[in-house]
Amino acid sequence: MSLGVAPEANAAAACYQGELCLYQHANYTGSVFxxxxxxxxxxxxxxxxxNGQPLNDNVSSVRNLTNLVPLLYEHQNYQGFRIAIGSQTSIPDLTNYKPLHEVINFNDKASSVSW
Structure with a gap:
């Protein structure tokens, strides 16, 4: 008898065109919103x-399969530091997000989103 890992823990949940998918863990693993x-x-x-776990301050990777550019904010009501997620862009690890020339750690910090 072999014990395996639940599929959700090691396989990326499908993200479809027209969706912004926020993942609980890096590399598009864990649960999704x-x-x-x-x-x-x-x-x-x-x-x-x-999986029922709280979304707030628990996002570690992102897929944006839209033609829009959403902004993820550090605090509720679109406050605090923010990052733009380019259209048709995937970010496998928000710990080492590098939008320009500096590395930003936005892991487990997202609290709101606007478009």
Whole structure:
């Protein structure tokens, strides 16, 4: 008898065109929270991943399969530091996010999103 890891723990949940997918762990693993293009969410505090774990301050990787550029904010109500997720862009690890010439650690910091 062999014990395996649940599929959710090691396989990326599907993310489809027109969705912004926020993943609980790096490399698009763990649970996922999907957002339709253009859907603003001012407070992640009442949202959960598909496994029931809280979304707020728990996002580690991102896939943006939209033609829009959402902004992830450090605090609720679109406050604090923010990062832009380019259209049709994937970021496998928010610990080492490098939008320009500097490395930013935005791992486990997202609390709201606007478009």
């Amino acid at each position: 999907k957002i339709r293009a253009g859907q603003n969410i001012p407070n992640f505090g009442y949202k959960t991943f598909t």
